[in-house]
Amino acid sequence: xxxxxxxxxxSVVTVYFMGVPIKHYRRFSSSSSSSSxxxxxxxxxxxxxxxxxxxxxxxxxxxxIQELQRKPKFISHESAISMIKREKDPQRALxxxxxxxxxxxxxxxxxxYSTIVHKLAQSKKFNAVDAIxxxxxxxxxxxxxxxxxxxxVHFSRSALPERILEMFYAIPPVVREKPSLKAISTCLNLLxxxxxxxxxxxxxxxxxxxxxxxxxxxxxxxxxKHHCKKGNLDSAFEVVEEMRKSTxxxxxxxxxxxxxxxxxxxxxxxxxxxxxxxxxxxxxxLPDVLTYNILINGFCRGGKVDRARxxxxxxxxxxxxxxxxxxxxxxxxxxxxxxxxxxTEVFNEMRSSGLEPxxxxxxxxxxxxxxxxxxxxxxxxLKEMKEKExxxxxxxxxxxLGGLCRERRFNEAxxxxxxxxxxxxxxxxxxxxxxxxxxxxxxxxxxxxxxLGLMLERxxxxxxxxSNELLIGLCDAGKVADATEALNGLVERGFKPETAxxxxxxxxxxxxxxxxxxxxxxxxxxxxEI
Numbered sequence: 001x002x003x004x005x006x007x008x009x010x011s012v013v014t015v016y017f018m019g020v021p022i023k024h025y026r027r028f029s030s031s032s033s034s035s036s037x038x039x040x041x042x043x044x045x046x047x048x049x050x051x052x053x054x055x056x057x058x059x060x061x062x063x064x065i066q067e068l069q070r071k072p073k074f075i076s077h078e079s080a081i082s083m084i085k086r087e088k089d090p091q092r093a094l095x096x097x098x099x100x101x102x103x104x105x106x107x108x109x110x111x112x113y114s115t116i117v118h119k120l121a122q123s124k125k126f127n128a129v130d131a132i133x134x135x136x137x138x139x140x141x142x143x144x145x146x147x148x149x150x151x152x153v154h155f156s157r158s159a160l161p162e163r164i165l166e167m168f169y170a171i172p173p174v175v176r177e178k179p180s181l182k183a184i185s186t187c188l189n190l191l192x193x194x195x196x197x198x199x200x201x202x203x204x205x206x207x208x209x210x211x212x213x214x215x216x217x218x219x220x221x222x223x224x225k226h227h228c229k230k231g232n233l234d235s236a237f238e239v240v241e242e243m244r245k246s247t248x249x250x251x252x253x254x255x256x257x258x259x260x261x262x263x264x265x266x267x268x269x270x271x272x273x274x275x276x277x278x279x280x281x282x283x284x285x286l287p288d289v290l291t292y293n294i295l296i297n298g299f300c301r302g303g304k305v306d307r308a309r310x311x312x313x314x315x316x317x318x319x320x321x322x323x324x325x326x327x328x329x330x331x332x333x334x335x336x337x338x339x340x341x342x343x344t345e346v347f348n349e350m351r352s353s354g355l356e357p358x359x360x361x362x363x364x365x366x367x368x369x370x371x372x373x374x375x376x377x378x379x380x381x382l383k384e385m386k387e388k389e390x391x392x393x394x395x396x397x398x399x400x401l402g403g404l405c406r407e408r409r410f411n412e413a414x415x416x417x418x419x420x421x422x423x424x425x426x427x428x429x430x431x432x433x434x435x436x437x438x439x440x441x442x443x444x445x446x447x448x449x450x451x452l453g454l455m456l457e458r459x460x461x462x463x464x465x466x467s468n469e470l471l472i473g474l475c476d477a478g479k480v481a482d483a484t485e486a487l488n489g490l491v492e493r494g495f496k497p498e499t500a501x502x503x504x505x506x507x508x509x510x511x512x513x514x515x516x517x518x519x520x521x522x523x524x525x526x527x528x529e530i
Contacts, residue, residue, distance in 0.1 A: 075100055077108075081115045090123040107141065114147045121154035126163070136174050145171050145179060149186050161194040165203060178211055185218045192226045217249040224255055228262030236262060251283060257291045264298025269307075272298060289315075289323045296326055300333025305342075308333050321353070328361050335368035343368045356388070363396045370403025378403055394428050401431060405438035410447055413438075418454065429460045436462050440469050449474070449482050456489045467495055 080100040087093040097116040101108060113136055120128045129151070136143060148167045155163035168187040171179045179187075184207050191200040207213035220243045227236035236259060243249045256279040263272040272295060279285045292315045299308035308330055315322055327350040334342040347365050350357060357365075362385050369378040382400060385392050397420065404413040413435045420427055432455045439448035448470050455462060462470070467490055474483035487495075 075103060075106070077112055080112055084112075084115050084119055087119075090120050090125050090128075093119045094128060108139065109141045110143050110147070113139075113143070114150070117147060118150060118154075121151055124154075124158055126155075126158075126160075133170060133174070143175050145175050145177070145183050148175075149183060152187055152190055156190040156194060159194070161191055161196040161199055164190050164194070165199050168203065169206075179207075181213075181216055181218070184211075184213065185216075185222065188219060189222045192222055197226075214248045215246065217243065217252055217255070220246075220249050221252075221254050221258065225258050228258055228265075231262075231266065233259075233262050233266070233268075253279075253285050253288065253291065256283075256285065257287075257294055260291065260298075261294045264294060264301070267302055269298055269302050269304065287320065289320060289326060292320060292322070293326050293329055296329045296333075300329060300336070303337075305330070305333040305337055305339070322350075324350070324355055324358055324361055327355070327357075328364050331361070331364045331368070335364060335371070338372065340368055340372045340374070357390070359385075359391055359393055359396060362390060363393075363399060366396060366403075367399045370399055370406070373407065375400075375403040375407055375409070392425070394426055394431065397425065397427065398431050398434060401434050405435055408442065410435070410439060410442075410444055414447060414451060417451070421458070432458075432460050433462055433466065436470075437466055440466055440473060443473060445470070445473055445477055445479065445482075449479075449486060452486055453489070456493060461490070461493055461495065464495070 080096065083096050084093045087096060093116060097108070097112065100106060100112070113132065117129055117132055120126075120132065148171050151167045152164045155161070155167065164187060168179060168183060171177075171183060184203070187203055188200055191197075191203060204213070204215075220239055223239045224236045227233065227239065240251055240255060240259070243251050243255070256275060260272045260275055263269070263275065276287065276291075276295065280287070292311060295311050296308045299305065299311065312322055312326060312330055315326070327346055331343050331346050334340075334346065343365055347357070347361070350361065362381055366378045366381050369375065369381070378400060382392065382396070384390075385396070397416070401413050401416060404410070404416075417427065417432060417435060432451065436448060436451050436455070439445075439451060452462065452470065461467075471483050471487055471490075474480070474486065
Protein backbone atom coordinates (compact mmCIF):
# COMPACT_ATOMS: atom_id res chain seq x y z
CA UNK A 1 0.00 0.00 0.00
CA UNK A 2 1.45 3.36 -1.04
CA UNK A 3 1.82 6.28 1.35
CA UNK A 4 -1.07 8.10 -0.23
CA UNK A 5 -3.51 5.27 0.51
CA UNK A 6 -2.06 4.86 4.02
CA UNK A 7 -2.75 8.49 4.74
CA UNK A 8 -6.24 8.34 3.30
CA UNK A 9 -7.24 4.95 4.78
CA UNK A 10 -9.44 6.56 7.43
CA SER A 11 -10.62 10.15 7.30
CA VAL A 12 -12.96 11.91 9.71
CA VAL A 13 -13.58 15.60 9.14
CA THR A 14 -16.35 17.89 10.29
CA VAL A 15 -16.97 20.99 8.24
CA TYR A 16 -19.68 23.60 8.28
CA PHE A 17 -21.43 24.99 5.26
CA MET A 18 -24.24 27.55 5.55
CA GLY A 19 -24.19 26.85 9.28
CA VAL A 20 -24.85 23.12 8.83
CA PRO A 21 -22.23 20.61 10.13
CA ILE A 22 -21.12 18.03 7.57
CA LYS A 23 -19.23 14.92 8.73
CA HIS A 24 -17.05 12.96 6.39
CA TYR A 25 -16.10 9.46 7.59
CA ARG A 26 -14.80 6.93 5.09
CA ARG A 27 -12.90 3.68 5.45
CA PHE A 28 -11.75 1.48 2.62
CA SER A 29 -9.48 -1.46 2.04
CA SER A 30 -6.24 -1.42 0.09
CA SER A 31 -7.95 -3.45 -2.63
CA SER A 32 -10.39 -0.64 -3.46
CA SER A 33 -10.13 0.67 -6.97
CA SER A 34 -9.39 4.30 -7.66
CA SER A 35 -12.90 4.78 -8.97
CA SER A 36 -14.35 3.73 -5.60
CA UNK A 37 -12.13 5.97 -3.47
CA UNK A 38 -14.07 8.01 -0.90
CA UNK A 39 -14.44 11.72 -1.33
CA UNK A 40 -11.74 13.58 0.55
CA UNK A 41 -12.58 16.76 2.35
CA UNK A 42 -10.64 19.68 0.93
CA UNK A 43 -9.88 20.65 4.55
CA UNK A 44 -7.82 17.49 5.01
CA UNK A 45 -4.65 18.40 3.19
CA UNK A 46 -2.24 15.53 2.72
CA UNK A 47 0.97 15.56 4.72
CA UNK A 48 4.30 14.08 3.64
CA UNK A 49 4.73 10.48 4.70
CA UNK A 50 7.89 9.16 6.31
CA UNK A 51 7.36 5.68 4.92
CA UNK A 52 9.20 4.51 1.82
CA UNK A 53 7.37 5.01 -1.43
CA UNK A 54 6.12 2.10 -3.47
CA UNK A 55 8.55 0.82 -6.11
CA UNK A 56 8.04 2.54 -9.46
CA UNK A 57 5.87 0.83 -12.01
CA UNK A 58 6.93 0.11 -15.56
CA UNK A 59 4.31 2.46 -17.00
CA UNK A 60 5.79 5.06 -19.33
CA UNK A 61 3.08 7.67 -18.60
CA UNK A 62 2.44 9.26 -15.24
CA UNK A 63 -0.86 10.40 -13.83
CA UNK A 64 -1.10 14.04 -12.76
CA ILE A 65 -0.86 12.94 -9.11
CA GLN A 66 2.30 10.91 -9.73
CA GLU A 67 3.68 13.82 -11.71
CA LEU A 68 2.98 16.15 -8.80
CA GLN A 69 4.61 13.76 -6.29
CA ARG A 70 7.71 13.19 -8.35
CA LYS A 71 8.43 16.75 -9.47
CA PRO A 72 11.06 18.23 -7.17
CA LYS A 73 10.42 21.82 -8.24
CA PHE A 74 7.75 24.06 -6.77
CA ILE A 75 4.32 23.61 -8.37
CA SER A 76 2.87 26.96 -9.34
CA HIS A 77 -0.79 27.88 -9.42
CA GLU A 78 -0.73 27.65 -13.22
CA SER A 79 0.69 24.10 -13.13
CA ALA A 80 -1.85 22.97 -10.51
CA ILE A 81 -4.68 24.42 -12.59
CA SER A 82 -3.40 22.67 -15.72
CA MET A 83 -3.19 19.29 -13.97
CA ILE A 84 -6.66 19.65 -12.44
CA LYS A 85 -8.13 20.46 -15.84
CA ARG A 86 -6.37 17.50 -17.47
CA GLU A 87 -7.53 15.02 -14.83
CA LYS A 88 -10.73 13.24 -15.91
CA ASP A 89 -11.47 11.69 -12.50
CA PRO A 90 -12.89 14.39 -10.16
CA GLN A 91 -11.65 12.44 -7.13
CA ARG A 92 -8.09 12.59 -8.35
CA ALA A 93 -8.53 16.24 -9.33
CA LEU A 94 -9.44 16.93 -5.71
CA UNK A 95 -6.35 15.02 -4.55
CA UNK A 96 -4.18 17.22 -6.80
CA UNK A 97 -5.85 20.31 -5.33
CA UNK A 98 -5.15 19.09 -1.77
CA UNK A 99 -1.60 17.96 -2.44
CA UNK A 100 -0.59 21.27 -4.03
CA UNK A 101 -1.42 22.98 -0.73
CA UNK A 102 1.11 20.82 1.16
CA UNK A 103 3.95 22.78 -0.44
CA UNK A 104 5.59 25.29 1.84
CA UNK A 105 4.59 28.81 0.91
CA UNK A 106 1.73 27.74 -1.37
CA UNK A 107 -1.75 29.13 -0.83
CA UNK A 108 -4.68 28.53 -3.14
CA UNK A 109 -6.10 31.56 -4.93
CA UNK A 110 -9.30 32.38 -6.76
CA UNK A 111 -8.16 30.65 -9.96
CA UNK A 112 -7.32 27.32 -8.34
CA TYR A 113 -10.52 27.33 -6.29
CA SER A 114 -12.56 28.24 -9.35
CA THR A 115 -10.98 25.42 -11.36
CA ILE A 116 -11.58 22.67 -8.77
CA VAL A 117 -15.13 23.87 -8.05
CA HIS A 118 -15.94 23.81 -11.77
CA LYS A 119 -14.46 20.31 -12.12
CA LEU A 120 -16.47 18.96 -9.18
CA ALA A 121 -19.70 20.66 -10.27
CA GLN A 122 -19.33 19.23 -13.78
CA SER A 123 -19.33 15.76 -12.20
CA LYS A 124 -22.21 16.72 -9.88
CA LYS A 125 -20.09 16.12 -6.77
CA PHE A 126 -22.00 18.79 -4.91
CA ASN A 127 -21.11 17.61 -1.39
CA ALA A 128 -17.46 18.16 -2.22
CA VAL A 129 -18.35 21.55 -3.71
CA ASP A 130 -20.00 22.53 -0.41
CA ALA A 131 -16.88 21.60 1.55
CA ILE A 132 -14.70 23.63 -0.83
CA UNK A 133 -16.98 26.65 -0.44
CA UNK A 134 -16.71 26.39 3.33
CA UNK A 135 -12.93 26.35 3.09
CA UNK A 136 -13.04 29.49 0.94
CA UNK A 137 -14.59 31.49 3.79
CA UNK A 138 -11.33 31.07 5.74
CA UNK A 139 -9.07 32.22 2.92
CA UNK A 140 -7.62 35.71 2.78
CA UNK A 141 -7.30 35.90 -1.02
CA UNK A 142 -9.70 37.93 -3.13
CA UNK A 143 -12.57 35.97 -4.69
CA UNK A 144 -14.84 37.08 -7.54
CA UNK A 145 -18.55 36.44 -7.91
CA UNK A 146 -18.03 34.78 -11.32
CA UNK A 147 -17.26 31.54 -9.48
CA UNK A 148 -20.76 31.59 -7.97
CA UNK A 149 -22.43 32.54 -11.25
CA UNK A 150 -20.81 29.47 -12.80
CA UNK A 151 -22.16 27.31 -9.96
CA UNK A 152 -25.65 28.76 -10.47
CA VAL A 153 -25.58 27.49 -14.05
CA HIS A 154 -24.45 24.02 -12.92
CA PHE A 155 -27.25 23.82 -10.34
CA SER A 156 -29.75 25.00 -12.94
CA ARG A 157 -28.70 22.21 -15.33
CA SER A 158 -29.07 19.72 -12.47
CA ALA A 159 -32.63 20.95 -11.74
CA LEU A 160 -31.70 22.26 -8.29
CA PRO A 161 -33.27 25.75 -8.22
CA GLU A 162 -32.98 26.10 -4.44
CA ARG A 163 -29.22 25.76 -4.77
CA ILE A 164 -29.19 28.54 -7.37
CA LEU A 165 -30.54 30.95 -4.75
CA GLU A 166 -28.14 29.52 -2.17
CA MET A 167 -25.19 30.44 -4.38
CA PHE A 168 -26.51 33.99 -4.64
CA TYR A 169 -26.71 34.26 -0.85
CA ALA A 170 -23.17 32.84 -0.55
CA ILE A 171 -21.62 35.70 -2.55
CA PRO A 172 -21.41 38.37 0.24
CA PRO A 173 -19.65 36.24 2.92
CA VAL A 174 -17.07 34.85 0.50
CA VAL A 175 -16.54 37.68 -2.00
CA ARG A 176 -17.02 40.22 0.80
CA GLU A 177 -18.97 42.47 -1.53
CA LYS A 178 -22.60 42.93 -2.43
CA PRO A 179 -23.77 40.96 -5.47
CA SER A 180 -23.70 42.99 -8.65
CA LEU A 181 -26.69 43.60 -10.90
CA LYS A 182 -25.22 40.96 -13.21
CA ALA A 183 -25.39 38.40 -10.39
CA ILE A 184 -28.99 39.36 -9.62
CA SER A 185 -29.95 39.17 -13.31
CA THR A 186 -28.24 35.79 -13.77
CA CYS A 187 -29.89 34.30 -10.69
CA LEU A 188 -33.31 35.72 -11.58
CA ASN A 189 -33.11 34.45 -15.17
CA LEU A 190 -32.17 30.92 -14.07
CA LEU A 191 -34.96 30.83 -11.49
CA UNK A 192 -37.51 32.07 -14.04
CA UNK A 193 -36.33 29.49 -16.59
CA UNK A 194 -36.72 26.84 -13.88
CA UNK A 195 -40.32 28.05 -13.42
CA UNK A 196 -39.71 28.86 -9.75
CA UNK A 197 -41.46 32.20 -9.42
CA UNK A 198 -41.63 31.76 -5.66
CA UNK A 199 -37.85 31.81 -5.45
CA UNK A 200 -37.66 34.63 -7.99
CA UNK A 201 -39.95 36.78 -5.82
CA UNK A 202 -37.85 35.90 -2.78
CA UNK A 203 -34.73 37.02 -4.62
CA UNK A 204 -36.27 40.31 -5.70
CA UNK A 205 -37.61 41.00 -2.20
CA UNK A 206 -34.20 40.30 -0.63
CA UNK A 207 -32.41 42.42 -3.23
CA UNK A 208 -34.76 45.34 -2.70
CA UNK A 209 -34.57 45.29 1.12
CA UNK A 210 -30.98 44.21 1.74
CA UNK A 211 -29.19 45.43 -1.37
CA UNK A 212 -31.28 48.53 -2.11
CA UNK A 213 -31.92 47.16 -5.59
CA UNK A 214 -33.41 49.36 -8.26
CA UNK A 215 -34.35 46.97 -11.09
CA UNK A 216 -32.58 47.81 -14.34
CA UNK A 217 -33.73 47.11 -17.89
CA UNK A 218 -32.15 43.65 -17.92
CA UNK A 219 -34.12 42.52 -14.88
CA UNK A 220 -37.37 43.89 -16.30
CA UNK A 221 -36.69 42.13 -19.62
CA UNK A 222 -36.34 38.80 -17.83
CA UNK A 223 -39.81 39.24 -16.36
CA UNK A 224 -41.22 40.29 -19.75
CA LYS A 225 -39.74 37.17 -21.32
CA HIS A 226 -41.27 34.97 -18.63
CA HIS A 227 -44.77 36.37 -19.08
CA CYS A 228 -44.55 36.11 -22.89
CA LYS A 229 -43.35 32.52 -22.63
CA LYS A 230 -46.35 31.69 -20.43
CA GLY A 231 -48.74 33.47 -22.80
CA ASN A 232 -49.64 36.08 -20.20
CA LEU A 233 -49.15 39.05 -22.50
CA ASP A 234 -51.20 41.46 -20.40
CA SER A 235 -48.79 40.95 -17.49
CA ALA A 236 -45.87 41.44 -19.86
CA PHE A 237 -47.21 44.84 -20.92
CA GLU A 238 -47.77 45.75 -17.26
CA VAL A 239 -44.08 45.11 -16.60
CA VAL A 240 -43.22 47.43 -19.50
CA GLU A 241 -45.36 50.16 -17.94
CA GLU A 242 -43.40 49.73 -14.69
CA MET A 243 -40.20 50.10 -16.70
CA ARG A 244 -41.40 53.45 -18.06
CA LYS A 245 -42.06 54.70 -14.51
CA SER A 246 -38.58 53.72 -13.32
CA THR A 247 -35.74 56.21 -13.32
CA UNK A 248 -33.05 53.62 -14.12
CA UNK A 249 -34.72 51.59 -16.85
CA UNK A 250 -36.54 52.02 -20.14
CA UNK A 251 -37.83 49.60 -22.79
CA UNK A 252 -35.11 48.75 -25.29
CA UNK A 253 -34.86 46.68 -28.48
CA UNK A 254 -34.85 43.42 -26.51
CA UNK A 255 -38.02 44.45 -24.69
CA UNK A 256 -39.88 45.21 -27.90
CA UNK A 257 -38.55 42.14 -29.72
CA UNK A 258 -39.68 39.90 -26.87
CA UNK A 259 -43.16 41.43 -26.85
CA UNK A 260 -43.48 41.17 -30.64
CA UNK A 261 -42.39 37.53 -30.47
CA UNK A 262 -45.07 36.83 -27.86
CA UNK A 263 -47.74 38.51 -29.96
CA UNK A 264 -46.70 36.60 -33.10
CA UNK A 265 -46.73 33.29 -31.22
CA UNK A 266 -50.39 33.83 -30.45
CA UNK A 267 -51.36 35.07 -33.91
CA UNK A 268 -51.77 38.71 -32.87
CA UNK A 269 -49.90 39.94 -35.95
CA UNK A 270 -51.67 43.27 -36.28
CA UNK A 271 -50.70 44.22 -32.72
CA UNK A 272 -47.14 43.11 -33.39
CA UNK A 273 -46.90 45.50 -36.37
CA UNK A 274 -48.42 48.32 -34.31
CA UNK A 275 -45.87 47.72 -31.58
CA UNK A 276 -43.11 47.73 -34.20
CA UNK A 277 -44.27 51.14 -35.43
CA UNK A 278 -44.50 52.44 -31.86
CA UNK A 279 -40.94 51.29 -31.19
CA UNK A 280 -39.60 53.19 -34.20
CA UNK A 281 -41.74 56.35 -34.02
CA UNK A 282 -42.20 56.83 -30.28
CA UNK A 283 -39.04 55.44 -28.68
CA UNK A 284 -36.78 56.05 -31.71
CA UNK A 285 -35.41 52.49 -31.53
CA LEU A 286 -34.19 51.05 -34.81
CA PRO A 287 -34.92 47.33 -35.39
CA ASP A 288 -32.16 44.83 -36.16
CA VAL A 289 -32.19 41.61 -38.20
CA LEU A 290 -33.45 39.62 -35.20
CA THR A 291 -36.45 41.91 -34.76
CA TYR A 292 -37.31 41.67 -38.45
CA ASN A 293 -36.91 37.89 -38.31
CA ILE A 294 -39.52 37.70 -35.53
CA LEU A 295 -42.03 39.44 -37.80
CA ILE A 296 -41.07 37.39 -40.87
CA ASN A 297 -41.48 34.13 -38.95
CA GLY A 298 -44.71 35.34 -37.40
CA PHE A 299 -46.32 36.13 -40.75
CA CYS A 300 -45.05 32.88 -42.29
CA ARG A 301 -46.50 30.81 -39.43
CA GLY A 302 -49.76 32.76 -39.73
CA GLY A 303 -50.06 31.85 -43.40
CA LYS A 304 -49.36 35.38 -44.60
CA VAL A 305 -46.13 34.86 -46.51
CA ASP A 306 -46.81 37.79 -48.84
CA ARG A 307 -46.80 40.10 -45.79
CA ALA A 308 -43.55 38.50 -44.68
CA ARG A 309 -42.10 39.30 -48.11
CA UNK A 310 -43.13 42.96 -47.67
CA UNK A 311 -41.38 43.03 -44.30
CA UNK A 312 -38.22 41.79 -46.01
CA UNK A 313 -38.50 44.47 -48.71
CA UNK A 314 -39.07 47.17 -46.07
CA UNK A 315 -36.05 45.88 -44.20
CA UNK A 316 -33.76 46.20 -47.23
CA UNK A 317 -35.02 49.67 -48.16
CA UNK A 318 -34.33 50.96 -44.64
CA UNK A 319 -30.68 49.99 -44.59
CA UNK A 320 -30.89 46.69 -42.70
CA UNK A 321 -29.32 43.97 -44.85
CA UNK A 322 -31.19 40.62 -44.51
CA UNK A 323 -29.08 37.74 -43.25
CA UNK A 324 -29.21 33.98 -43.83
CA UNK A 325 -31.84 33.48 -41.12
CA UNK A 326 -34.17 36.04 -42.69
CA UNK A 327 -33.91 34.45 -46.13
CA UNK A 328 -34.28 30.92 -44.72
CA UNK A 329 -37.40 31.93 -42.77
CA UNK A 330 -38.98 33.42 -45.89
CA UNK A 331 -38.07 30.40 -48.04
CA UNK A 332 -39.55 28.10 -45.43
CA UNK A 333 -42.79 30.11 -45.47
CA UNK A 334 -43.11 29.84 -49.25
CA UNK A 335 -42.17 26.15 -49.07
CA UNK A 336 -45.05 25.40 -46.70
CA UNK A 337 -47.44 26.94 -49.22
CA UNK A 338 -45.89 24.94 -52.04
CA UNK A 339 -44.70 28.04 -53.90
CA UNK A 340 -41.56 26.56 -55.44
CA UNK A 341 -40.99 29.44 -57.87
CA UNK A 342 -40.98 31.99 -55.04
CA UNK A 343 -38.59 29.82 -53.00
CA THR A 344 -36.18 29.69 -55.94
CA GLU A 345 -36.40 33.47 -56.40
CA VAL A 346 -35.59 34.12 -52.73
CA PHE A 347 -32.72 31.61 -52.88
CA ASN A 348 -31.22 33.32 -55.93
CA GLU A 349 -31.75 36.76 -54.37
CA MET A 350 -29.85 35.61 -51.29
CA ARG A 351 -26.92 34.54 -53.46
CA SER A 352 -26.93 37.74 -55.51
CA SER A 353 -26.74 39.76 -52.28
CA GLY A 354 -23.37 38.15 -51.56
CA LEU A 355 -24.55 35.61 -48.98
CA GLU A 356 -23.52 31.99 -49.41
CA PRO A 357 -26.28 29.64 -48.23
CA UNK A 358 -25.49 27.50 -45.21
CA UNK A 359 -26.83 24.03 -44.38
CA UNK A 360 -30.14 25.51 -43.18
CA UNK A 361 -30.65 27.50 -46.38
CA UNK A 362 -29.77 24.57 -48.63
CA UNK A 363 -31.95 22.17 -46.63
CA UNK A 364 -34.91 24.55 -46.86
CA UNK A 365 -34.88 24.71 -50.64
CA UNK A 366 -34.02 21.00 -50.95
CA UNK A 367 -37.08 20.22 -48.84
CA UNK A 368 -39.20 22.44 -51.08
CA UNK A 369 -37.98 20.66 -54.23
CA UNK A 370 -38.54 17.22 -52.70
CA UNK A 371 -42.09 18.04 -51.65
CA UNK A 372 -42.76 19.46 -55.09
CA UNK A 373 -41.64 16.27 -56.82
CA UNK A 374 -38.40 17.80 -58.13
CA UNK A 375 -35.98 15.41 -56.46
CA UNK A 376 -33.38 15.58 -59.23
CA UNK A 377 -32.98 19.31 -58.63
CA UNK A 378 -32.67 18.59 -54.90
CA UNK A 379 -29.92 16.05 -55.61
CA UNK A 380 -28.06 18.64 -57.71
CA UNK A 381 -28.13 21.02 -54.75
CA LEU A 382 -26.87 18.22 -52.49
CA LYS A 383 -23.96 17.72 -54.89
CA GLU A 384 -23.35 21.48 -54.89
CA MET A 385 -23.17 21.48 -51.10
CA LYS A 386 -20.48 18.83 -51.23
CA GLU A 387 -18.49 20.71 -53.87
CA LYS A 388 -18.63 23.92 -51.82
CA GLU A 389 -17.72 21.98 -48.65
CA UNK A 390 -20.95 23.08 -47.02
CA UNK A 391 -21.41 20.48 -44.31
CA UNK A 392 -24.55 18.42 -44.76
CA UNK A 393 -26.31 17.16 -41.67
CA UNK A 394 -28.72 14.33 -40.94
CA UNK A 395 -31.75 16.57 -41.53
CA UNK A 396 -30.64 17.23 -45.11
CA UNK A 397 -30.25 13.53 -45.93
CA UNK A 398 -33.55 12.64 -44.26
CA UNK A 399 -35.31 15.20 -46.48
CA UNK A 400 -33.68 13.63 -49.57
CA LEU A 401 -34.61 10.11 -48.44
CA GLY A 402 -38.22 11.17 -47.97
CA GLY A 403 -38.27 12.79 -51.42
CA LEU A 404 -36.89 9.66 -53.11
CA CYS A 405 -39.44 7.45 -51.37
CA ARG A 406 -42.37 9.70 -52.33
CA GLU A 407 -41.38 9.13 -55.96
CA ARG A 408 -40.97 5.38 -55.32
CA ARG A 409 -37.25 5.54 -56.01
CA PHE A 410 -36.64 3.01 -53.28
CA ASN A 411 -33.46 1.50 -54.72
CA GLU A 412 -31.72 4.88 -54.65
CA ALA A 413 -32.85 5.46 -51.06
CA UNK A 414 -31.60 2.01 -50.01
CA UNK A 415 -28.23 2.59 -51.69
CA UNK A 416 -27.88 5.85 -49.74
CA UNK A 417 -28.69 4.13 -46.45
CA UNK A 418 -26.17 1.41 -47.17
CA UNK A 419 -23.31 3.59 -48.39
CA UNK A 420 -23.48 6.90 -46.50
CA UNK A 421 -22.19 5.58 -43.13
CA UNK A 422 -19.13 4.19 -44.96
CA UNK A 423 -18.50 7.73 -46.27
CA UNK A 424 -18.43 9.18 -42.77
CA UNK A 425 -22.02 10.49 -42.86
CA UNK A 426 -23.98 10.05 -39.64
CA UNK A 427 -27.52 8.74 -40.03
CA UNK A 428 -29.99 8.48 -37.15
CA UNK A 429 -32.89 6.11 -36.57
CA UNK A 430 -35.25 8.49 -38.37
CA UNK A 431 -33.24 8.00 -41.58
CA UNK A 432 -33.98 4.27 -41.62
CA UNK A 433 -37.52 4.61 -40.33
CA UNK A 434 -38.52 7.03 -43.09
CA UNK A 435 -37.59 4.52 -45.78
CA UNK A 436 -38.98 1.49 -43.93
CA UNK A 437 -42.34 3.21 -43.37
CA UNK A 438 -42.65 3.93 -47.10
CA UNK A 439 -41.64 0.37 -48.02
CA UNK A 440 -44.26 -1.12 -45.70
CA UNK A 441 -46.90 1.29 -46.95
CA UNK A 442 -46.19 0.34 -50.58
CA UNK A 443 -45.99 -3.41 -49.77
CA UNK A 444 -42.33 -3.60 -50.85
CA UNK A 445 -41.86 -6.52 -48.47
CA UNK A 446 -38.59 -7.91 -49.80
CA UNK A 447 -36.85 -4.53 -49.63
CA UNK A 448 -38.46 -3.88 -46.24
CA UNK A 449 -37.16 -7.19 -44.87
CA UNK A 450 -33.65 -6.47 -46.12
CA UNK A 451 -33.73 -2.97 -44.64
CA LEU A 452 -34.95 -4.35 -41.31
CA GLY A 453 -31.93 -6.66 -41.23
CA LEU A 454 -29.62 -3.69 -41.93
CA MET A 455 -31.28 -1.64 -39.19
CA LEU A 456 -30.95 -4.37 -36.58
CA GLU A 457 -27.34 -4.96 -37.61
CA ARG A 458 -26.57 -1.27 -37.04
CA UNK A 459 -28.49 -1.06 -33.76
CA UNK A 460 -31.62 0.78 -34.91
CA UNK A 461 -35.17 -0.35 -34.13
CA UNK A 462 -38.22 0.50 -36.27
CA UNK A 463 -41.39 2.06 -34.86
CA UNK A 464 -43.55 -0.42 -32.93
CA UNK A 465 -46.48 0.01 -35.34
CA UNK A 466 -44.23 -0.38 -38.39
CA SER A 467 -42.77 -3.61 -37.04
CA ASN A 468 -46.22 -5.09 -36.52
CA GLU A 469 -47.33 -3.88 -39.96
CA LEU A 470 -44.30 -5.47 -41.64
CA LEU A 471 -44.67 -8.80 -39.84
CA ILE A 472 -48.40 -9.05 -40.56
CA GLY A 473 -47.72 -8.11 -44.20
CA LEU A 474 -45.20 -10.96 -44.47
CA CYS A 475 -47.73 -13.39 -42.98
CA ASP A 476 -50.45 -12.26 -45.38
CA ALA A 477 -48.04 -12.69 -48.30
CA GLY A 478 -47.28 -16.26 -47.21
CA LYS A 479 -43.67 -15.43 -46.26
CA VAL A 480 -43.89 -17.12 -42.89
CA ALA A 481 -40.19 -18.00 -42.71
CA ASP A 482 -39.23 -14.37 -43.29
CA ALA A 483 -41.79 -13.23 -40.72
CA THR A 484 -40.48 -15.68 -38.12
CA GLU A 485 -36.86 -14.69 -38.74
CA ALA A 486 -37.70 -10.98 -38.55
CA LEU A 487 -39.70 -11.53 -35.37
CA ASN A 488 -36.80 -13.33 -33.70
CA GLY A 489 -34.44 -10.50 -34.56
CA LEU A 490 -36.84 -7.90 -33.18
CA VAL A 491 -37.59 -9.82 -29.98
CA GLU A 492 -33.87 -10.17 -29.23
CA ARG A 493 -33.71 -6.36 -29.12
CA GLY A 494 -36.66 -5.91 -26.78
CA PHE A 495 -39.57 -5.80 -29.23
CA LYS A 496 -42.88 -7.04 -27.74
CA PRO A 497 -45.36 -7.99 -30.47
CA GLU A 498 -49.09 -7.43 -30.20
CA THR A 499 -51.32 -10.44 -29.45
CA ALA A 500 -52.94 -10.09 -32.90
CA UNK A 501 -49.54 -10.56 -34.50
CA UNK A 502 -48.89 -13.78 -32.57
CA UNK A 503 -52.28 -15.11 -33.63
CA UNK A 504 -51.69 -14.19 -37.29
CA UNK A 505 -48.26 -15.82 -37.27
CA UNK A 506 -49.53 -19.02 -35.63
CA UNK A 507 -52.43 -19.17 -38.07
CA UNK A 508 -50.05 -18.82 -41.02
CA UNK A 509 -47.76 -21.56 -39.72
CA UNK A 510 -50.71 -23.87 -39.08
CA UNK A 511 -51.73 -23.49 -42.72
CA UNK A 512 -48.30 -24.81 -43.65
CA UNK A 513 -48.77 -27.68 -41.12
CA UNK A 514 -45.56 -26.92 -39.26
CA UNK A 515 -47.00 -27.79 -35.87
CA UNK A 516 -43.68 -28.06 -34.05
CA UNK A 517 -42.96 -24.43 -34.85
CA UNK A 518 -46.47 -23.52 -33.62
CA UNK A 519 -45.78 -25.12 -30.24
CA UNK A 520 -42.47 -23.24 -30.00
CA UNK A 521 -44.23 -19.95 -30.69
CA UNK A 522 -46.91 -20.78 -28.12
CA UNK A 523 -44.17 -21.44 -25.55
CA UNK A 524 -42.63 -18.03 -26.37
CA UNK A 525 -46.04 -16.41 -26.00
CA UNK A 526 -46.99 -18.05 -22.69
CA UNK A 527 -43.61 -18.20 -20.92
CA UNK A 528 -43.33 -14.45 -20.12
CA GLU A 529 -46.64 -14.61 -18.25
CA ILE A 530 -45.55 -17.45 -15.94
